[in-house]
Amino acid sequence: MSLGGDTIANNEKVYFSPKAINSWVRNAIHSITDISRQYHLDGIDIDYEHFHADADTFAECIGRLLFFLKQNGVVSFASIAPYNDDSVHLHYLALWRKYGHLIDYVNFQFYAYEKGTNISQFLKYFDEQSSNYRGGKVLVSFGTDGSGGLSPENGFFMACRRLKHQGKLHGIFVWSADDSMKDGFRYEKRSQTLLAK
Secondary structure, rough: EEEEEEHHHEEOOOOOOOOOHHHHHHOOOOOHHHHHHHHOOOOOEEOOOOOOOOHHHHHHHHHHHHHHHHHHHOOOOOOOOOOOOOOHHHHHHHHHHHHHOOOEEEEOOHOOOOOOHHHHHHHHHHHHHHHHHHOOOOOOOOOOOOEEEHHHHHHHHHHHHHHHOOOOOOEEEEOHHHHHHHHOOHHHHHHHHHHHO
């Protein structure tokens, strides 16, 4: 399951906006535990992109939530989905510094970089984010929605093979299934084949 997101109906932005840490954590634990049990979900991805709270409050809310969910077996893995934006970095790096030991994957949104990114730029961005989230398993990503970053047509899978050869390819994150469906999920299938080899 994913917590947060960019927008909801009518492109209205989703804000991380707790009134108080303790009440937010209590409510989140209750809601997510119920959803997880009802739908038999075993992982959570934290994807807040807009904030009406400081970085320490975000870190404390999300960190306490992840601690409870993992300690009580509600989820077996947790990921975060930051991208290259000053405010987003500030919040997620605060969370990483304090609670990184609870985060299994960093689903970094590399498709949020400029359109037309080339292989060497992409590998440089990957190294930068691996340094920011030191010790974490940073996943590479691309978009099938025409967004930016390094596209499959421009060498994404070549870059992945280089990372795999270096032992740095921990997984591939694709945005988005809605856009991939019309093409029969061909890039997802190609990703699976690469990861399985």
